[in-house]
Amino acid sequence: MGADDTRDPVSAILPPMSVSIQFLGAVGTVTGSQFLVTAGDRQVVVDCGMFQGAPEEVSRNRMPFAFDPKSLDALLLTHAHLDHCGRIPALVRAGFRGPIHATGGTLDLAEIVLRDAAKLQEEAENRWRRKHPDEAAAHDAELASEEAAVEDDAQMPAKLRSAPAEGMTMTRTALYSMADVEQTVTQFSPVAYDAPLTLMDGITATFRDAGHILGSAIIELRVTDEGGDTTIVFSGDLGRCDTPILRDPTPISHADFVLVESTYGNREHAPHEQAIEELAQAINEVASDRGVLLVPSFAVGRTQELVWVLDELYRDKRIPRLPLYLDSPMASRASDVYLRHPEDYDEETATLLRSGSSPLIYPGETYTNEVDASKGIRTQPRPLMLVASSGMLTGGRIMHHLKDFLPDPACTLLFIGYQGEGTLGRHIQSGAKVAKIDGEAYPIRCRVRVISGFSAHADEHELDDWLGNFAKAGGTTGGDGRPKRVFVTHGDPDAAEAFAVRIRAMGMEPHLPTYLETVQLR
Numbered sequence: 001m002g003a004d005d006t007r008d009p010v011s012a013i014l015p016p017m018s019v020s021i022q023f024l025g026a027v028g029t030v031t032g033s034q035f036l037v038t039a040g041d042r043q044v045v046v047d048c049g050m051f052q053g054a055p056e057e058v059s060r061n062r063m064p065f066a067f068d069p070k071s072l073d074a075l076l077l078t079h080a081h082l083d084h085c086g087r088i089p090a091l092v093r094a095g096f097r098g099p100i101h102a103t104g105g106t107l108d109l110a111e112i113v114l115r116d117a118a119k120l121q122e123e124a125e126n127r128w129r130r131k132h133p134d135e136a137a138a139h140d141a142e143l144a145s146e147e148a149a150v151e152d153d154a155q156m157p158a159k160l161r162s163a164p165a166e167g168m169t170m171t172r173t174a175l176y177s178m179a180d181v182e183q184t185v186t187q188f189s190p191v192a193y194d195a196p197l198t199l200m201d202g203i204t205a206t207f208r209d210a211g212h213i214l215g216s217a218i219i220e221l222r223v224t225d226e227g228g229d230t231t232i233v234f235s236g237d238l239g240r241c242d243t244p245i246l247r248d249p250t251p252i253s254h255a256d257f258v259l260v261e262s263t264y265g266n267r268e269h270a271p272h273e274q275a276i277e278e279l280a281q282a283i284n285e286v287a288s289d290r291g292v293l294l295v296p297s298f299a300v301g302r303t304q305e306l307v308w309v310l311d312e313l314y315r316d317k318r319i320p321r322l323p324l325y326l327d328s329p330m331a332s333r334a335s336d337v338y339l340r341h342p343e344d345y346d347e348e349t350a351t352l353l354r355s356g357s358s359p360l361i362y363p364g365e366t367y368t369n370e371v372d373a374s375k376g377i378r379t380q381p382r383p384l385m386l387v388a389s390s391g392m393l394t395g396g397r398i399m400h401h402l403k404d405f406l407p408d409p410a411c412t413l414l415f416i417g418y419q420g421e422g423t424l425g426r427h428i429q430s431g432a433k434v435a436k437i438d439g440e441a442y443p444i445r446c447r448v449r450v451i452s453g454f455s456a457h458a459d460e461h462e463l464d465d466w467l468g469n470f471a472k473a474g475g476t477t478g479g480d481g482r483p484k485r486v487f488v489t490h491g492d493p494d495a496a497e498a499f500a501v502r503i504r505a506m507g508m509e510p511h512l513p514t515y516l517e518t519v520q521l522r
């Protein structure tokens with residue numbers, strides 16, 4: 001596409017604007033994605049995700065926004081994972097009333113994820129109030145001053161990573177309510193892939209398929225005025241090539257600036273076939289021990305792919321038929337959303353669905369939407385499989401199950417997603433013998449397994465391939481298409497630094513932003 005295709009006559013006469021970006025999350029850590037772009041007097045935020053980690057650091061989600069939510073012009077959302085969308089209702093609660101642009105698939109999933117988050121926070125707060133009835137009343141009065149005391153702190157990502165890993169099933173106060181989510185969804189504004197959207201005079205956004213979860217997008221933000229074009233590409237979370245259900249990440253060949261995720265910037269995934277074999281082994285092991293296979297996972301994304309693989313393994317007689325519990329207030333609706341968006345599938349999946357087969361249903365699956373049903377899983381006949389969130393053991397329903405199953409040698413805790421530094425998940429994955437939950441120590445006697453091949457993130461080679469596209473094709477603003485600078489985001493430091501070395505070797509200039517840093521782009 002040429003540079004002038006999306007330029008309208010009005011924006012062409014705008015006087016040159018200064019453009020800057022501020023890094024408000026997902027730097028030095030994999031959670032809390034939030035980037036503020038200021039062009040002239042306009043402000044656009046890309047992603048507004050939750051910080052996830054040890055309970056104390058999660059209170060960082062309460063800190064005031066770095067900009068005035070009331071005057072923010074628009075929010076662009078790359079995808080529906082909580083670490084990218086989880087603070088949106090808090091932004092709305094703080095007064096943001098502008099449009100929230102994302103693909104239809106993302107908005108349908110985000111609605112579920114945010115309702116899920118509000119409900120889980122409500123459950124956690126109710127638990128806290130039941131346990132501390134006397135403090136609860138006094139606490140309400142304290143809260144306002146406490147919230148004000150959570151200040152911006154440039155060291156926050158480092159503290160998140162080094163916090164003592166522990167889990168909680170309680171929070172003193174929910175970040176937002178279901179009413180805030182209701183207001184949020186009224187601001188949703190769906191966009192189609194590959195169709196430039198004019199946000200305001202001189203500023204357009206184009207969403208490209210990121211192949212990470214349903215509806216996920218890479219966002220190209222372009223500022224056009226008398227000063228020329230400036231294009232900033234936000235990778236969002238990049239998916240993998242050749243995985244089931246979704247298309248591959250879109251190659252892009254021109255940008256002035258790129259923000260690229262680096263979750264697996266220093267690691268290679270095992271092949272998908274090996275991941276499937278390892279999963280079959282884990283299931284057979286649990287089946288013969290009459291145990292429980294506990295899989296921490298986002299309710300959307302990997303869960304649907306896992307169900308797909310389980311169905312295939314069962315049909316191929318590689319695993320016995322074990323009951324599968326999908327434990328989340330909204331899990332059943334997440335799978336419905338997948339079925340409603342066949343336009344987002346790769347060709348293989350689309351063909352399967354057209355033939356009348358539904359690969360997203362495993363025979364013997366049960367959704368546990370309510371708390372009581374969730375708690376009842378512990379007494380169900382074994383063996384069984386259980387998928388619950390959060391994926392890094394930073395909260396959610398899985399915390400209860402850990403109390404039951406960590407000390408049980410017949411059980412297997414199976415990690416299929418990235419475990420961020422400082423999370424309870426990383427602590428256990430690294431070989432801890434004890435896990436602290438609600439202040440109590442639980443011995444870890446279950447098996448702990450890790451399968452990397454189901455990751456929804458590009459690995460180091462796939463990241464190199466995607467970024468390498470910028471160096472190949474000719475650019476649109478007279479350059480060779482290579483970005484002036486590549487901001488390495490969404491990674492723990494080792495991963496981001498390793499990726500930066502390779503970016504330099506590709507002939508591009510890497511920049512590892514710090515939390516709250518502002519960079520002038522022009």
Ligand SMILES: [Zn+2]
Pocket residue numbers: 079081212237
């Ligand atoms: Zn994601």
